[in-house]
Amino acid sequence: MRVLHHYPLSPSSRLIRLYLSEKKIDFVTKLEVPWERNETYLKLNPSGDVPTLIDEDNTILCGANVIIEYFEELENNLSLIPGKVYEKSEVRRLIDWFERKFYHDVTFPLLNNRIIKRFVGEKNPSSEIIRGALQNLKIHLPYLEWLTENRKWVAGNEFSAADLAAASQLSVIDFMNDLNWFDYGEARAWYAKxxxxxxxxxxxxxxVEGISPPVHYNNLDF
Amino acid sequence: MRVLHHYPLSPSSRLIRLYLSEKKIDFVTKLEVPWERNETYLKLNPSGDVPTLIDEDNTILCGANVIIEYFEELENNLSLIPGKVYEKSEVRRLIDWFERKFYHDVTFPLLNNRIIKRFVGEKNPSSEIIRGALQNLKIHLPYLEWLTENRKWVAGNEFSAADLAAASQLSVIDFMNDLNWFDYGEARAWYAKxxxxxxxxxxxxxxVEGISPPVHYNNLDF
Structure with missing residues (x-):
């Protein structure tokens, strides 16, 4: 059976759990805590980041991008980077945007200050960094609103891995109770779908040990 | 003619200049200074990052990953993500590793403190951050040494975009005179090639305005 090494609040891990489930590719999960720098895990994935997937033939696939491109090539029944070559570029652009830009500006600073610092016991959360990340969220949500207002799905007419990448980031922010939809009706309707x-x-x-999400987190009528 | 919006010391921009040249795909360059947040450029690429390529049919391609996957699909004469599906995964893994991990740990903090801060005139360079980045370089170079010792090229037997991604990061570090090969003979021989x-x-x-690279920078017998 395929084994996905993941951390529950890592957005890239969530992206791959969603991606594999949507493609109906079976897997079991194994918890990996990235900041513990487990030596056995570092041999699988020298970056130390999650996720890593060990395929049934023992192929080691490191990182969300590698895993997605691998299965897009192998399993053509349901494409999650669909369309013509320029439509695929738009899917990949938005995966990058959420996985790199949005994660860097919003998800990571919140995650680091609200959750990771509790576990590593290193420093106090920085309220300045949290404020900055929430400010960035208010800049980035209008872009998601624009995308969902003008398109059926985030990257165009087809449901794609870009929707999963976006939802993965937002779900982690929602777990921390930092997601406020303000006036973003289209984005909210897209997220509900x-x-x-x-x-x-x-x-x-x-x-997550010792941390509860807000009540609305697993409510489909949030 | 294709137009590549780039910044000379952006490793992702360098990766694409090398990639297009290796594939014999013609292009002209247009200078884009990422921290100036040019409004016209932000309309092309909402992330504000470089590179962005405008193809001959006006398709807009944002970011190194998107550009590479686009041309790998369109131009099959010389593949720079070569091999079977698992060999391609190794190329993609290493592109990610250099573009994300190595850039985050080494190239960006050096670039930001040695170059960008001069132009934005914001803060003094942090010698602590520079020391940390150079320390990270001493951790990451042995990995490159291991790769080049055990393989013909960085990702395996074939020359690939992973070699270009690695060399792009190193060339920017070398421009800042921060590259010391210590005892890394195999990595050095690979870089010379x-x-x-x-x-x-x-x-x-x-x-780069007002900044000269060290004398050995453009010397092939460095």
Whole structure:
């Protein structure tokens, strides 16, 4: 059986759990805590980041991008980078945007200050960094609103891995109770659609030691 | 003619200049200074990052990953993500590793403190951050040494975009005179091979306002 090394609140891990479920590719999960720098895990994935997937033939696939491109090439039944070559570029652009830009500006600073610092016991959370990340969220959500207002799905007419990448980031922010939809009605309606997909259920029951999500987190009528 | 919006010391921009030259795809360059947040440019690429390529049919391609996957699909004459599906995964893994991990740990903090801060005139360079980045370089170079010792090219038997991604990061560090090969003979020999390729010549004549690279920078017998 395929084994996905993941951390529940890593957005890239969530992206791959959603992606594999949508493609109906079976896997079991193994918890990996990235900041513990587990030596055995570092041999699988020298970057130390999650996720890593060990395929049935023992092929080691490191990182969300590698895993997605691998299965897009192998399993053509349901493409999650769909369309012509320029439409695929738009899917990949938005995966990058959420996985790099949005994660760097919003998700990581919140995650680091609200959750990771509790576990590593290193420093106090920085309220300045949290404020900055929430400010960035208010800049980035209008872009998601624009995308969902003008398109059926985030990257165009087809449901794609870009929707999963976006929803993965937002779900982690929502777990920390930092997601406020303000006036973003289209983005909110889009998120409600994603949240009600069967693939999303596994994320809604995630537990993190000592930390509870807000009540609305696993409510489909949030 | 294709237009590549780039910044000379952005490793992702260098990766694409090398990539297009290796594939014999013609392009002209347009200078984009990422921290100036040019409004016209932000309409092309909402992330504000470089590179962005405008193809001949006006398709807009944002970011190194998107550009590479686009041309890998369109131009099959010379593949720079070569091999079977698992070999391609190794190329993609290493592109990610250099573009994300190595850039985050080494290239960006050096670039930000040695170059960008001069132009934005914001804060003094942090010698602590520079020391940390150089320390990270001493951790990451042995990995490159291991790769080049055990393989013909960085990702395996074939020359690939992973070699270009690695060389792009190193060339920016070398421009800042922060590259010391210590005892890394195999990595150094690999870098000398890449540096002597015709595609690399354009990088060696790059000029950045007011900043000169060290004498050995454009020397093929460094």
């Amino acid at each position: 994603i949240k009600s997909r069967p693939s999303f259920r596994q994320l809604l029951s995630d537990e | 890449i540096k002597s390729r015709p595609s690399f010549r354009q990088l060696l004549s790059d000029e």
